[in-house]
Amino acid sequence: MLKFFLYKNNKPSWKLIFDTMKQHLSELLQTQDVCIELKKISKQPTDSQRGYYWAVILPMIKHGLYELGNDQYKQIEDVHDFMKEQLKFYTIETIKIKKTMLRVKKYKSISNAEGAKDETSKYIDECIRWVAENLSVIIPEANRYGYK
DSSP, X not given: OOOOOOOTTOGGGHHHHHHHHHHHHHHHHTTXXXXXXXXXXXXXXXXXXXXXXXXXXXXXXXHHHHHTTOOOOOSHHHHHHHHHHHTTOEEEEEEEETTEEEEEEEEOOOSXXXXXXXXXXXXXXXXXXXXXXXXXXXXXXGGGGTOO
């Protein structure tokens, strides 16, 4: 498999990258079928974002839910799942199995491997807003806890 990465701030190298891609693709197409996939690269969530979310935001949500008499969320992971549902942090995809079309919920990720930094920032902001509106809990800013 060949991968080429093209970054918007590296314009002088675009021609070189495209010429290299053209050369490699020309060679490949002589001997085999080729599938080309283009996708946008987004920056991954930072350790600081995830640390703030897991160490500050989720425990405060858990405590806020408990104070309202809702003690069904025993683990932080349960609170995480609850918030993804509340804020619709998922997409609905249609898949085909045999002749049946199914709609499935695919949860978005805040992990390094699959998440996007800007999407994670937006999700964290939405969590903070939701908690303030629904639980009357004010979550301190990240820098108060040493997160950037």
